[in-house]
Amino acid sequence: MCSKIYKLSAKIFEPEKSSDQMLQKPDNRMANCKNASKLAKCRHYFRVFITHLFSHVGLCGLVVGYAIVGALTFESLEAPNEINQRSTIQKDREKCLKDLWNITVNLNVLYEENWTILVGSRLKLFEQEVVNAVKNEGYDGKESNDDELQWSFSGALLYCITVITTIGYGNIAPKTDVGKVVTIFYALFGIPLMLLCLTNIGDLLARSFKFTYSHLCFLCRNPRRTQPIPIQKQQVGEVTKTPLDKPMEISTLELCNGDDKTLSGNSPPLSSSPTKSQISNNTTSVVVMPEPTPVVVERVYRDNSTAEEQRVPMYMVLLLVTGYICGGAVLFSLWEKWTFLNGAYFCFITLSTIGFGDLVPGSDIFDAQSGQAKLIICCIYLIMGLSIIAMSFNLVQEEVVIKCKNLARNLGLLRSQHDDDDDD
Known part of the structure; x- marks a missing residue:
């Protein structure tokens, strides 16, 4: 009894909830609903994005964008190094010429044998520097003020294509340490992407080529008739509405192949027209249809030939x-x-x-x-x-x-x- 009185007094003297507190739960529910709707929209847009990304057009665009980004990256990494190598070789050449002049000046009396030995040793040193620059540093024999570079945008683009397609000409290659590391990661992501793109494009081209080849073969084998055979509308309607449409297609197919076979089952053989005895004796028997019309024969022949012509030799x-x-x-x-x-x-x-x-x-x-x-x-x-x-x-x-x-x-x-x- 005392506990009941205590609970009743607690309810009476309990402070009233403000309107803000009463609306707090509905507001939370509204916020949760909004968040759920936003999350659902994000998921929907993400699915649409992934679907378009891995479609034929999306894959092609992704490969093109990947190649362009790689070309810009390698151009910015390797082009300055190429210019520096040209400047270095140019300085070495000028130094070699100066050394040759000093050798000539220091020899008061020119003896051909002495001059040839000294000049030959200096030229051999310069040749070794040039060969090392060509093999290891990517020197192409051009001057530093020449605008045409190996690592231009087009050259870098060709390099990226040869990397992700695993062709690898080897005429240009990264010489900087950063360029080599970037090439490794670029190939790791680019080669699978390129193979996926080529597989999808190859499948699309194969289906298109088979479709075109089959239709060209059909047009060559079945030219349009100049004088179509007139057919009565009533006969066409009877052919299309009959329940024996499927056995009739089988019989016309056998007629096209030149076989003299009858239909399997308990159904009677097809005749040109039903007789009166058949109609009067058995009213519930299957109605015998007329001979296959040329229209049905042409349709069955078209379907059969199209299935065979899907194969491309x-x-x-x-x-x-x-x-x-x-x-x-x-x-x-x-x-x-x-x-x-x-x-x-x-x-x-x-x-x-x-x-x-x-x-x-x-x-x-x-x-x-x-x-x-x-x-x-x-x-x-x-x-x-x-x-x-x-x-x-x-x-x-x-x-x-x-x-x-x-x-x-x-x-x-x-x-x-x-x-x-x-x-x-």
């Missing part, structure tokens, strides 16, 4: 790759003043990602004022060529798998498709 793929290599050979032979054989050799070595580096574009296409557009064109040719090679691998792989399965069926190692259909 190997010689078409080889012709496409050979044509691309020959086109590049003609282009580079005209620009670089190479022979056609050297141009074809360069294209094959490049597209096969071997990349010896003995032939590299960039000598005679454009002058320095054009911004070395030749290297950018070479990058475009390289990316398109690798995409075509990826497409070719995809198409050839499908054809080889089909040939191997057919060979295994002929040898009895695999069950044939007809046996599988009979079991079903």
Whole structure:
């Protein structure tokens, strides 16, 4: 009893809650709802971003942006070192000339043998300095005031493309310690990204090429009829509305193949028109349909031929790759003043990602004022060529798998498709 009285007095004398305190819980709920809605929107936008990022267009844009950022990075890291090396070699050359003059002045009487020994030893020292600068420091034999650099934007872009595609010409390479470290991390992220992009583009090109090839083959084999056969609307309606539409398609397919087979099952053979006895004796029997019309025959033939023409023969793929290599050979032979054989050799070595580096574009296409557009064109040719090679691998792989399965069926190692259909 005392506890009840104590609780009642506590409730009576309890201070009243202010309006702010009463609205505190609803405000917290509203804030939580807003935060949840913002989080849901962020998740939605993130999913949309990832979807577009890993689509075909997103991957291509990501690779292009990655290459451009890498080109700007390596240009800023390696270009100053290249200019410094040119200045160093120029100073060494001037010092060598001064030493040669001092040798000549110090010899009061010029003896050819003595002068040749002294001058030859000094020239040999200068040659060693030049060779070391070419092999280890990236010296290309140009002056320090020359505007054309190896590590320009176009040169750095070609270097980035050769790194992430694993071609690696080797004509230019980073000489600074920072550039070498950046190359390692740049390749670690760039090579998987480039392979993913080439795989997706190759799959897209393969499907597009199969679609185009199948439709071109269909147009060549089935030209449009100049005089179509007139068909009554009533017959077409009867054909489309009948429940025996599927057996009728099978029969027309057999007629197209030239086989004289009847339909399997308890259904009667098709005749040209139903007889009166059949209609009067069995009213619940299946209505016998007329002979297949040319429209149905053409439709079944189109579906069957399209399924077979999805396969692209190997010689078409080889012709496409050979044509691309020959086109590049003609282009580079005209620009670089190479022979056609050297141009074809360069294209094959490049597209096969071997990349010896003995032939590299960039000598005679454009002058320095054009911004070395030749290297950018070479990058475009390289990316398109690798995409075509990826497409070719995809198409050839499908054809080889089909040939191997057919060979295994002929040898009895695999069950044939007809046996599988009979079991079903």
